[in-house]
Amino acid sequence: MPIQEKDVVWIEEPELSFWEQTFLPAVAGGLKVAMKHTIDQHSVTQQFPEEKPDLPLNYRGVHRLNRDEQGRVRCVACMMCATACPAHCISIVAEDASKDWPDRDKRPQSFVLDELRCIFCGMCEEACPCDAIELTSIYDLTGQSRAQMTFDKDKLLSIYDQTKDNPRDPIRTHRGRLGCASELEQQPLSASASKPPDAPRAKKS
Amino acid sequence: MNSMNFSPLLAEGSSDAVENLLHWLCGLVGIPVQVGVPLILILATLGTILGACSYAIWLERKLSAWIQDRKGPNRVGWAGLLQPIADGAKFLLKEDIIPAHVDKVLFVIAPTISVFTTMLALAVVPLGPTTLGEGFNFIIAPKIDIGIVFLFSVTSLAVYGIILGGWSSNNKYSALGGLRSSAQVVSYEIPLGMSVIGIALMAGSLNLETVIDAQAQGGLFGWNIWYQPLAAGIFFLAALAESNRLPFDLPECEQELIGGYHTEYSALKFGMFFLGEYTHVFTVSFLCSVLFLGGWHFPFIAEPASVGLLATVLKIGVLLSKVFCVIVLIILLRWCLPRFRFDQLMGLCWKTLIPLSLANMVCVMIVREFELSWFWLPVSSLLLFCTAGYLGFRPAAPRARPVTHAEQLIASHH
Numbered sequence: 001m002p003i004q005e006k007d008v009v010w011i012e013e014p015e016l017s018f019w020e021q022t023f024l025p026a027v028a029g030g031l032k033v034a035m036k037h038t039i040d041q042h043s044v045t046q047q048f049p050e051e052k053p054d055l056p057l058n059y060r061g062v063h064r065l066n067r068d069e070q071g072r073v074r075c076v077a078c079m080m081c082a083t084a085c086p087a088h089c090i091s092i093v094a095e096d097a098s099k100d101w102p103d104r105d106k107r108p109q110s111f112v113l114d115e116l117r118c119i120f121c122g123m124c125e126e127a128c129p130c131d132a133i134e135l136t137s138i139y140d141l142t143g144q145s146r147a148q149m150t151f152d153k154d155k156l157l158s159i160y161d162q163t164k165d166n167p168r169d170p171i172r173t174h175r176g177r178l179g180c181a182s183e184l185e186q187q188p189l190s191a192s193a194s195k196p197p198d199a200p201r202a203k204k205s
Numbered sequence: 206m207n208s209m210n211f212s213p214l215l216a217e218g219s220s221d222a223v224e225n226l227l228h229w230l231c232g233l234v235g236i237p238v239q240v241g242v243p244l245i246l247i248l249a250t251l252g253t254i255l256g257a258c259s260y261a262i263w264l265e266r267k268l269s270a271w272i273q274d275r276k277g278p279n280r281v282g283w284a285g286l287l288q289p290i291a292d293g294a295k296f297l298l299k300e301d302i303i304p305a306h307v308d309k310v311l312f313v314i315a316p317t318i319s320v321f322t323t324m325l326a327l328a329v330v331p332l333g334p335t336t337l338g339e340g341f342n343f344i345i346a347p348k349i350d351i352g353i354v355f356l357f358s359v360t361s362l363a364v365y366g367i368i369l370g371g372w373s374s375n376n377k378y379s380a381l382g383g384l385r386s387s388a389q390v391v392s393y394e395i396p397l398g399m400s401v402i403g404i405a406l407m408a409g410s411l412n413l414e415t416v417i418d419a420q421a422q423g424g425l426f427g428w429n430i431w432y433q434p435l436a437a438g439i440f441f442l443a444a445l446a447e448s449n450r451l452p453f454d455l456p457e458c459e460q461e462l463i464g465g466y467h468t469e470y471s472a473l474k475f476g477m478f479f480l481g482e483y484t485h486v487f488t489v490s491f492l493c494s495v496l497f498l499g500g501w502h503f504p505f506i507a508e509p510a511s512v513g514l515l516a517t518v519l520k521i522g523v524l525l526s527k528v529f530c531v532i533v534l535i536i537l538l539r540w541c542l543p544r545f546r547f548d549q550l551m552g553l554c555w556k557t558l559i560p561l562s563l564a565n566m567v568c569v570m571i572v573r574e575f576e577l578s579w580f581w582l583p584v585s586s587l588l589l590f591c592t593a594g595y596l597g598f599r600p601a602a603p604r605a606r607p608v609t610h611a612e613q614l615i616a617s618h619h
Contacts, residue, residue, distance in 0.1 A: 009615070022594050030541035038271040038537075045276045 055137055057168070060120045062138040063113055064163060065156035066131060073157060074132035077106040081124035081133050089117035090124060111153040115141060136169045223517055224341035246345045250327055258483040259289030265536045272540045296476035304374075304469050311373035316474045319366025319481035323488060326359045330491045334501045334520035335414040342414060343521065352413040353401055356492070357394070360447065363485060364390040367449070370478065371466035382465025385455045385547065389446055392554040393453075397443035399562035400436040403569040404429055404496050407579075417500030421509045428499040432579055433569075435586035437497040439562050444492065446554070448485035451539040458544055486535060487528070494527035557593060564589050 019025060046053050066074045077094035090113050097107035124133045136159065143149040151159075163169040224242075231241030263278065263285065270277030278285030303309060329352040333343025342348070349355060364386055371383020405411050407429065408419040420427045430437045446453035457465030464470075467478045494500060501507050501520035511519070545553065568585035571577070 018594055021597060022590075027538075027542065031537055034272045034537050034541040037274060038268060041271065042274055043276050044274050047276070 053139075055139065055168075059137050059139065060122045060125075060135040062115065062136055062141050062159060063118070063124070063151070063156060064134055064136050064159040064169075065111060065153060066134060066160055067157065072101065073107060073111075073153065074130055075108050075111060076104050076130055076132070077108040077111075078129060080127040080129060084123040084127035085118075086121060086123060087117045087119050089114040108153060111156065113151045113156060115143075115149045115151055116146060134169075136163045137166070138163065223343075223514075227341075243345055246343075250332060250345060251324065254324070254327065254484060254487060255480070257487065258480055259293060261483050261486065261532060262292070262479075263289050264532070265539075268533070268536050269540045272537070293476070296473050299472040301472040301474065302469075306375045307469060308373035308375065311369045312469075313474070315366050315370035315373060316470065316477035316481070317366075318369065319363055320477045320484065322359055322362040322366065323481045323484040326356050326488050327484075327491075329355050329413060330488060331413055331417060331495055331500060331524070332491070332521075333524060334507075334517055335417055344414070347414065348412065350410065350412050353405060353411045353416075356413075356488075357398055357401075360485065360488060361390060361394050363481065366478070366481060367466045370470065374466070374469040376469055378462045378464070379466050379468045382455075382457055382462050382468070386449065386466060389449075389453065389455060389550060392551060393443040393446040393558075396439050396554060396558035396562040397447060399559070399566050400433075400440040400443065401496060402566050403433050403436045406566075406569050406573050407432065407582075413495055417495055417502065418509070420499045421502035425499075425504040428497065428502075430497040432582040433497065433565070433586065434583060435561065435565050435590055437493075439558050439565070440496065441493060443554075443558060444489040445535065445538070446550070448489050449482060450486065450535060452542040452544050453550060454544060455547055455550060486532060490528045490531035490535065491524075493531045494524060498527050498531075500524060500527075557597070561589055561593050 068074045075092075076097075077092055079092055079094070082088075082090040082092050090111075092111050093109045094106045095109035096105070098105050101107065120135065122135055125135055128134075133156075138159070141149075227242045227245055228238055230245060231238050234241065236244070266288070267277040267285070278288040281287040281291045303312060328345045329349050331342070331344045335342045335344060335347070367386040367390075368383040371379040371381070371386070374380070404416060408416040410416065410419075416429075420429055449455075449457065455465075457467065459465075462468070467475055470478060501524040502509070503523045507516065507520040507523045565586065568589070569582065572579065572581050572585075
């Protein structure tokens with residue numbers, strides 16, 4: 001619907017008075033504000049190494065691979081995170097797990113995440129069907145070589161051990177079991193793919 | 206060291222304690238007084254100005270941080286006080302790149318011109334108490350009758366450093382910065398000189414010591430700023446433009462020209478441009494204090510009649526405090542005013558400052574010629590300012606479109 005003429009409000013710049021046209025009040029006002037901030041010595045700076053920043057609770061830092069209640073890696077090597085990753089920084093090699101671990105078919109033989117390529121978007125965490133990969137609040141990650149910054153499965157599990165007791169990094173599932181992807185017997189064996197909701201598209205006028 | 210030689214320094218009522226000390230130092234080294242005293246003054250001035258420049262940069266960073274609710278440099282030394290030394294060491298140790306496509310001779314000469322000319326200007330600037338009589342003058346080259354002319358001719362040479370730096374860099378941003386600078390400095394020379402002619406007329410001399418003396422004899426209300434407020438304002442603005450400080454730093458405006466004339470410069474050569482700019486700020490602040498704020502004079506604290514070592518120290522302190530205040534004002538202005546557009550910059554100079562300073566000069570001439578009361582000087586300044594404001598005042602253009610229904614509604618609400 002085009003905008004009606006009566007809804008349009010024309011706004012013009014305010015007319016400057018004689019005194020305002022000399023710019024002196026504006027300069028004096030600017031100096032006054034500057035002086036006020038100089039004198040009150042309020043500072044918003046956080047002195048980083050001494051003062052730690054308050055991060056938001058959904059901060060996305062270094063990844064970890066969660067363990068289940070038996071201490072095993074939760075990951076079922078479904079490749080969802082590697083597929084979702086826009087930076088292609090996750091590479092997983094799967095192996096058959098059904099002999100040792102009866103509750104799942106696969107587990108990762110190797111799980112390598114390149115922290116230097118990662119853009120910390122959190123898509124892997126979103127994609128993971130069994131809450132295995134999560135992002136922690138660790139933000140000051142450093143390393144001395146590219147190899148050091150390529151995290152393998154043991155490193156990612158050790159980050160879990162390191163952060164699991166931090167109240168800022170809760171394990172985000174409390175079901176004490178693997179996600180729905182592993183619960184094959186409770187799922188229907190097959191089902192038709194659900195359709196996207198049939199929302200009417202806005203027609204081009 | 207023979208302590209007997211110090212006795213003149215401690216003599217009560219001696220007005221020339223410092224002079225005696227300097228003569229004693231010359232005798233100690235064994236050089237004639239005529240050479241030794243200026244040499245010591247030059248060394249002391251250069252050392253002080255170089256140190257003060259680096260701490261002016263510290264002050265600028267601190268003040269800007271406080272204005273923006275930050276903390277500023279605070280890692281190197283207590284409250285970051287060693288930061289200037291660290292910065293200087295950084296400038297010395299960084300790789301000094303001379304790009305392959307530059308004119309090497311001019312490229313190397315340009316920053317030295319920038320520093321050299323601003324330093325040279327300090328030769329005639331009073332740095333402490335001065336007298337017209339026999340006493341010792343805290344000025345490298347005392348009793349120069351063309352002091353003001355020398356000063357402006359030398360400081361305007363500083364633009365050669367910028368132009369040559371921009372031109373020899375063989376880079377379009379540098380060249381643009383140099384061109385802007387030449388236009389800006391050439392334009393602002395005129396109001397700068399014009400505003401000072403009034404002061405010279407009032408003091409009857411171009412000698413800076415005489416200018417201070419004329420103000421000091423009049424007491425607090427002898428300061429030129431009371432008689433020439435308009436000239437003081439014009440001088441301050443034009444001097445800001447001369448020293449390429451915000452809001453007039455178009456030669457190096459980062460958003461448009463990367464670094465302007467010093468885009469291609471690095472390490473110590475960049476540091477020299479930086480040093481030249483801050484020395485210029487110091488010269489400007491000294492000039493403002495000397496020409497308009499009474500120099501070393503302050504009622505009850507530093508009077509012309511007071512003599513002795515304490516009075517000398519107090520006079521130096523008063524002058525330096527005034528200079529400090531002007532520097533703080535310049536820094537504060539930098540951090541609260543946006544940069545002018547180039548046509549606004551030129552318009553301000555050619556359409557406002559030059560006519561105003563010309564008219565102001567004519568007013569001073571009339572007052573001097575017909576020996577009117579100096580009371581008319583501030584009145585004429587005010588009148589000129591209001592006239593300029595009135596002439597510049599333009600009512601908004603009449604509206605071209607009809608008043609809409611919505612506007613009628615809004616208008617009926619008010």
